[in-house]
Amino acid sequence: MIDIKLLRENPQRFIDGAAAKNINVDITTLLDLDEQKRLLTRQREEHRAEQKRISKEIGPLIGKLKGQLKSANAEEREEISEKLTDLESKPSSLKTEIQRLDNTLAEIEPQWNDLLLHIPQPADDDVPRGTSDDDNVQISTWAPSDFDLSKSFAENRGFEPKPHLELVSELGLADFERGVKMAGTRHYILTGNGMRLQQAMLRYAFDLIINKYEFTPMAVPVILKEDCMVGTGFFPTGRDQAYHIEESNRGSGHDLFLTGTGEVGLMGMYADEILDAKLLPIKMATISTCFRREAGAAGRDTAGLYRIHQFEKVEQVVICKADETESRKWHKEMIGIVEFLLQQLQLPYRLLQCCTADLGAKNADMIDVECWMPGRGELDSEGKPNGGWGETHSASRLYDYQCRRLNMRYRDEDGNTVFAHSLNNTVLASPRILIPLLEMHQQEDGSVAVPACLQPYMNGITMLEPVHAPSM
RNA sequence: GGUGGGGUGGCCGAGCGGUUGAAGGCGCCGGUCUUGAAAACCGGUAAGGGGUUCGCCUCUUCAUGGGUUCGAAUCCCAUCCCCACCGCCA
Numbered sequence: 001m002i003d004i005k006l007l008r009e010n011p012q013r014f015i016d017g018a019a020a021k022n023i024n025v026d027i028t029t030l031l032d033l034d035e036q037k038r039l040l041t042r043q044r045e046e047h048r049a050e051q052k053r054i055s056k057e058i059g060p061l062i063g064k065l066k067g068q069l070k071s072a073n074a075e076e077r078e079e080i081s082e083k084l085t086d087l088e089s090k091p092s093s094l095k096t097e098i099q100r101l102d103n104t105l106a107e108i109e110p111q112w113n114d115l116l117l118h119i120p121q122p123a124d125d126d127v128p129r130g131t132s133d134d135d136n137v138q139i140s141t142w143a144p145s146d147f148d149l150s151k152s153f154a155e156n157r158g159f160e161p162k163p164h165l166e167l168v169s170e171l172g173l174a175d176f177e178r179g180v181k182m183a184g185t186r187h188y189i190l191t192g193n194g195m196r197l198q199q200a201m202l203r204y205a206f207d208l209i210i211n212k213y214e215f216t217p218m219a220v221p222v223i224l225k226e227d228c229m230v231g232t233g234f235f236p237t238g239r240d241q242a243y244h245i246e247e248s249n250r251g252s253g254h255d256l257f258l259t260g261t262g263e264v265g266l267m268g269m270y271a272d273e274i275l276d277a278k279l280l281p282i283k284m285a286t287i288s289t290c291f292r293r294e295a296g297a298a299g300r301d302t303a304g305l306y307r308i309h310q311f312e313k314v315e316q317v318v319i320c321k322a323d324e325t326e327s328r329k330w331h332k333e334m335i336g337i338v339e340f341l342l343q344q345l346q347l348p349y350r351l352l353q354c355c356t357a358d359l360g361a362k363n364a365d366m367i368d369v370e371c372w373m374p375g376r377g378e379l380d381s382e383g384k385p386n387g388g389w390g391e392t393h394s395a396s397r398l399y400d401y402q403c404r405r406l407n408m409r410y411r412d413e414d415g416n417t418v419f420a421h422s423l424n425n426t427v428l429a430s431p432r433i434l435i436p437l438l439e440m441h442q443q444e445d446g447s448v449a450v451p452a453c454l455q456p457y458m459n460g461i462t463m464l465e466p467v468h469a470p471s472m
Numbered sequence: 473g474g475u476g477g478g479g480u481g482g483c484c485g486a487g488c489g490g491u492u493g494a495a496g497g498c499g500c501c502g503g504u505c506u507u508g509a510a511a512a513c514c515g516g517u518a519a520g521g522g523g524u525u526c527g528c529c530u531c532u533u534c535a536u537g538g539g540u541u542c543g544a545a546u547c548c549c550a551u552c553c554c555c556a557c558c559g560c561c562a
Contacts, residue, residue, distance in 0.1 A: 042522060045531045055543045059490040092542070
């Protein structure tokens with residue numbers, strides 16, 4: 001959430017910011033509602049102060065009279081009752097006026113709040129302006145020394161690559177038919193070595209982040225209340241992307257949502273807390289199942305392991321002091337971790353500076369990491385894919401946008417409470433990462449070499465061999 | 473799921489209709505004393521919003537949301553959460 005004070009001071013910055021992100025929000029109405037809200041609040045407060053003042057004045061008097069009433073005779077009783085009625089009627093006009101103001105405010109506040117939640121964080125000035133992800137800017141590329149990115153896979157390796165769909169089928173790594181039978185489209189089963197490979201990658205990535213980079217390992221809920229979804233910025237705009245568990249329909253409890261990333265559980269942990277500054281930066285990592293409805297993606301990437309409803313992800317977050325320099329430092333650090341990981345896995349990748357249109361409402365800056373997937377991309381004249389980049393990681397820098405929504409603060413040296421900065425990044429998401437892994441490490445004979453760093457997690461398996469009988 | 477007991481400031485804990493934003497204690501900060509420290513003593517110590525002549529003023533918050541009342545931490549209703557025991561259970 002943005003700081004409403006900044007919006008009052010400089011609306012144009014937010015109007016431009018939303019426009020650059022292609023996000024349609026009614027800032028004029030918000031400012032208008034904000035003005036009304038403040039005026040009404042001030043009036044209400046004045047009345048309330050008066051009411052309290054009167055109450056303090058007459059309260060003890062009423063108390064005393066009521067005490068007298070008990071021991072009074074009939075004649076005195078009438079006189080006392082009269083005084084009481086008189087006293088009690090004093091603040092009644094105030095009461096109705098306060099009620100009226102309350103009612104008006106109750107109408108305005110939800111609209112005000114809803115609009116405020118929709119205002120995007122303006123992108124940083126150094127983020128390129130664009131209209132779609134086509135305008136994202138490539139920053140750098142990396143490939144293992146034996147792979148030349150300017151040449152095709154076939155030119156590099158001397159044989160035509162198979163797309164991952166063929167590989168998983170021939171190696172018996174996944175079963176799409178039965179996955180779809182059980183759960184519908186975009187569901188799958190990892191079978192045998194497929195599951196073994198996924199677990200190896202997750203575990204390798206998780207061990208790396210918690211051991212070498214000293215992130216604190218966490219296991220967090222993936223079924224969370226709406227507050228957490230709103231707080232982390234995934235709601236209200238992305239509400240249709242989350243699976244909704246309507247517990248309230250059962251007569252009690254509250255609704256829950258399946259999270260699309262471990263970030264929600266990690267960031268939600270410290271919501272509504274004032275953190276000890278000595279604890280910062282908080283570096284955490286989790287490995288969690290992620291659920292995405294993929295609403296609006298109908299027809300896109302329907303085949304294979306690329307876009308599915310349920311997957312596993314190692315996620316890293318950093319909560320640090322509200323300092324731009326420090327924030328930027330952690331962003332670079334997290335991207336560096338992913339680069340190290342992908343280099344260990346010997347997977348070609350590139351870093352992309354996302355343009356304003358691709359940032360989403362919450363980010364000030366976002367770097368995507370894309371891996372080279374030989375089985376993706378345009379088809380050539382023979383119907384073979386030319387290969388293409390596919391997004392596997394995304395590193396976000398949010399300033400205090402998320403912590404403000406989550407009401408997550410720390411106390412600075414002067415004793416003031418300050419909203420912290422937050423960042424997050426994918427360490428590894430599977431099964432999507434299996435696509436470049438299988439496609440890049442495939443051999444001419446149809447087998448797939450297991451990178452050295454994964455072998456200890458694969459019970460020493462160095463090569464995935466084709467299976468001739470169908471799995472199971 | 474059933475029954476019973478609870479949710480009050482950073483923490484413990486009193487208050488159960490009227491100067492109670494909240495006693496007392498712990499913790500924390502400042503001071504006195506001391507060569508220094510401890511102890512003792514004195515003082516201070518919530519968050520958020522609005523206004524401000526920048527001295528302050530004011531509103532909201534005692535789990536949450538409604539209600540009763542001139543006035544609610546205190547009474548009523550609903551919900552959530554926690555604890556104990558029983559039932560079920562990986």
